[in-house]
Amino acid sequence: MMGRSLLALLALALALALAAAPARAHKPSDSYLTLKVAGQQQDGQQIDGQWDIALRDLDFALNLDQDGDGALTWDEIRSQHASIASYALARLSLSSGDAACPIAAGEQLIDHHTDGAYTVLRFRATCPAAGAALGVGYRLFADLDPQHKGLVKLEHAGATSSAIFGPEAARQQLSLRAPGKLAQFVDYLRHGVWHIWIGFDHILFLLSLLLPAVIAPSAMKEAQTLRAAFIDVLKVVTAFTLAHSLTLTLASLQVLSLPSRWVESAIAASVLLAAVNNIVPLFRARRPLAAFVFGLIHGFGFAGVLADLGLPQGALVLSLAGFNVGVELGQLAIVAVFLPLAFLTRRTWFYRQLMSTGSVAIALIAGVWLFERAFDMKVLPV
Template identity: 85%
Template sequence: MMGRYLIGLLMFALVLVTSPARAHKPSDSYLTLKVAGQQVDGQWDIALRDLDFALNLDQNGDGDLTWDEIRSQHAAIANYALARLAITSGDAACPIVAGEQLIDQHTDGAYTVLRFRATCAASGPALGVGYRLFADLDPQHKGLVKLEYEGVTSTAIFSPEAARQELLLRAPGKFAQFADYVKHGVWHIWIGFDHILFLLSLLLPAVLAPIAMKQDQTLRAAFIDVLKVVTAFTLAHSLTLTLASLQVLSLPSRWVEAAIAASVVLAAVNNIVPLFRGRRPLAAFVFGLIHGFGFAGVLADLGLPQGALVLSLAGFNVGVELGQLAIVAVFLPLAYLTRRTWFYRQLMTTGSVVIALIAAVWLFERAFDMKVLPV
């Protein structure tokens, strides 16, 4: 009975990971609020794929959003978004007026950039923000909010469960700022499905004894194998995340994302046809360097406060590691307990084929800037 329960859990985990294959990560938006006295200047980056789902921007249904289609819907986009955003100062609402709209590319596709201005009747010690974008369509949607006031930056994550928050107009404490970026790091490793699939593909063989061994794999040996892979991956992506975030190194995001997809393909294929032959930690390190640039792209979308750049970068990196360790903590005991079952054999073969196919589609989409999987 326990074995069936554990197998069910592993199957459920695989479904969770592979079901969002339609996109690099779940829905989120980036909202920047710059406060100066009674005036709030805002910029809201919202994924066009999400707006298309909500407003049917692709009017001719050909699957390709054009600039004319987007421009013709500017008023509808502004009305839809701003109706789901409320800004208050004290007990008084701050009326919002829409401004221009542009298009920008983020690491996961095209975003509309909606600029607006809010005027508050009186300035106060905090800015109240109510955020309900896509709350009725996607309960997993997150709003990543950056507040800038007198040269100080603070951040917050909005969700349907945390739809209203009071953002203090003062410098956050160092611990609070560090903790904010830890939360961002955890969130982004959990929604980075390509990073998760890469890591899981490398970890799947850890609980299986090498062919040359006559005895079964021990839990201690599996733990050491996992430790080697995870440590190599961590060292590599921490290095490039830091260098890219500090603008020491830079690579085009499109090619970084394509290389990440290629790494997932190779890691999954290795479970069927051995490519690395006992060098999985080395593969984790080499490909981890590329994944670090991917994390840096996410962090660039969020923004790093210049006044606490190193602290925030460290917090984000710690969050990534905590999120990663949480995944490993769930995976390793379940994988070890089910390693002799039919399900685990299927996970190694059929599951790896599915992961490789999904990642191959990602690779094609990112390398050629074309859409294959439905949004």
């Protein structure tokens, strides 16, 4: 009994974490840093950089919304270009060997990613001499958001490699030698795992479909067994995997594309319907089919993330495969935690509340997401 109570508490903690995390809608704070290393010049080795940083994060750090009306205007952003560049570049350092590479700010633009507007800061650094590796120190938002990640893409001599920076990996040496095929596969595998773990809408959609798996239909008492629950979960997860792998591949290879606003709105709608299905049966007996249909839309969402990262042309298929495998491994890790906890707590008051009240909470959050994404308006505070 004590063990089950402990598991119920662990499951409640997981549910609360998931309920709190979606405040950021699609994903937590990321920035995208591209470093293009040129050959040796007369005055040293030149590095051209582009840094895409979410305006919502910069607004939190620098209070860009000067009139406090909740909306950033181009004039407000443009008037603070110098402050943005100074803030960001003070938290980035580049080096070759033991020598620092001074950084000079360039122009700033605005771009839109799948999760909102970003400032695009361009800069140039010059290293005194070429080295075998480029040292990168990354401390952006380290004092404000310990979950923030910097997704760095390094381009040199026609080859591309990538790395993830955060408080636990704030300084890394990035090799300038052409990465091997296996290294690129592993790089994108890590990106795939990371992005499914921070894709809270994808996680809530999947968990909403899986919640009924451990509850026996009235006419099928045997469905209460772990084996039957496992088979049910396997059907849902397999259908979701096949569907999003298909559209992720087609969209990443630019065979098929949809407007990101439509995709993000449809993903929010899928979370809403999956949660409502746990309260009012819409497709409860056909959840694998629903997982496949909605999974096609989620695949376009994953492709949007991969587009932000970029795919190295020299190992495009292998890197795409690595990202997809990473997504599946991250997804399996979530299911591996969910299934035993759900099965052991399935007859408790907590699980009944999770099915009812929890599903209502998920549906409300998804409804807000849908409104925000469909009408491009801000409702949630972060």
